[in-house]
Amino acid sequence: MMxxxxxxxxxTVFEGTAFGGDDASVGEIVFNTSMTGYQEILSDPSYCGQIVTMTYPLIGNYGINSDDFESIEPAVKGMVVREIAEFPSNFRNKSTVDELFKTKNIPGISGIDTRKLTRLIRSKGAIKGVLTAAGEEVLIDEVVKTLQDTVLPSDQVAQVSTGRPYPSPGRGKRVILIDYGMKHGILRELNNRDCDVIVVPYNTSATEILAWGPDGVMLSNGPGDPKDVEECVEVVRELLGQVPIFGICLGHQLFARACGADTFKLKFGHRGGNHPVRDLVTGKIEITSQNHGYAVDEDTLQGTRLKVTHSALNDGTNEGLTHLDYPAFTVQYHPESSPGPEDSNYLFDRFIDVMNATRKEQQHA
Incomplete structure (x- = not known):
């Protein structure tokens, strides 16, 4: 134990016990309030460039399995926990979190006051931090000065997006899934509905996307600031009105910007599996899974032809939009529920319905 x-x-300095990889790591410190689902969290590409603090005190108690990964290669920069389970128990367990982190050379720290750290983030906002190398003695003042001068990368989407298109065949609707940092849970939900999916890189042109003859386009989740990928905004703008669109998380923000709205950075983001959202159309409350540090500024929606469909109950921020003229809608949260409740899974069915309705309109035109 180092x-x-x-x-x-x-x-601020926290001293704890190292687990996982031995190397140091720098990233934005954020927190997640989920009680379960740590495997999906650590493998979510939207955490690229971030060190995740888990507020639930015991992490790793059911181990790591081969089914619940959201990406092949975790992009998280590190994990902070109160206690890491050394002897997990679950019939699907294949390894411990520590073993996975060692394999992927991802550093972790346990044995610190995660309540104190979370309260600090809530007070000061998301903040840069460094996990030092395991067993290394450091000069705190020098580390802090270096950290303050460090500029975190802004190319997270390019880091986690696929490098080339690939198919996930089905016999139903053809969907082009633009990968800004896609969770595999989104692909799974489309496959469960027999969609013929083609996953494409984040910088694929609208011309190339339309050349595949899609019935719809899915804008995936992803990491970072939507203002760092303006080329993606332009592609969404060109697709709007040409084909039905469904956007999730970063895809929601890019869609809003393509329609003329603005986005802003939240103080400490929404990350967890217990965020209540009101559907303003039905009045129902959904408990949702969320992971985002930016939000759509509703004050900039005037004149955009966008209608607000969902709102966060905790802070009133925007959680959903639909276009008044075109078959396009988006949500800020994660309806694929990986991890999290399944209250919002119906949105994938709605996407299928929108594609069917659009096809009928085109046939009758």
Whole structure:
């Protein structure tokens, strides 16, 4: 058991026990309030460039299995926990979190006061931090100065998107899934509905997408600031009105920007499997899975032809949009529920219905 430090750019220092990879790691410190689903969280590409603090005190108790990964290669920069389970128990368990992190060379730290860290993030907002190398003694002042001068990368989408198109065949509707950092749960839900899916890189042109003759286009989740990928905004703008669109998370933000709205950075983001959202059309409340640090600014929606469909109950931020003229809708949360409740899974069925209705209109035109 080796010592490791978590050092924040404001000079706050946490001393704990190292697990996982031995190397140091720098990233944005965020927190997630989920009680389960740590495997999906650590493999979610939307965490690219971030060190995730789990607020639930015991992580790893059911181990790691071969079924619940959301990506092949985790993009998370590290994990912070109160206690890491060394002897998990579950019939699907294949390895421990520590073993996975060692294999992927991802650093982790346990044995620190995660309540204190979470309260600090809630007070000061998301903050840069470093997990030091395992067993290494450090000069705190030097680390803090270096950290303050560090500019975190802004190319997260390029880091996690697929490098080339690939198919996931089906006999139903053809869907082009633009991969901004796609969770495999989204692909699974489309496959469950027999969609003929083609996954394409984030920088694929609208011309190439339309050349495949899609019945619909899915805008995936992904990491970072939507303002860092303006080329993606232009592609969505060109697709609008040409084909039905369904966007999730970063896809929701890119869609809003393509329609003329603006986005902004949240103080500490929404990350967890217990976020209540009101459907403004039906009045129903959905408990949702969320992971995002940016949101659509509703004050900029005037004149965009966008209608607000969902709202976060915790802080009133925007959670859903639909276009008044075209078959296109988006949500800020994760209806594929990986991890999280399945309240919003019906949105994939709605997407199928929109594609069917659009096809009928085209046939009768």
């Amino acid at each position: 010592k490791r430090y978590l050092i924040l750019e404001d000079g």
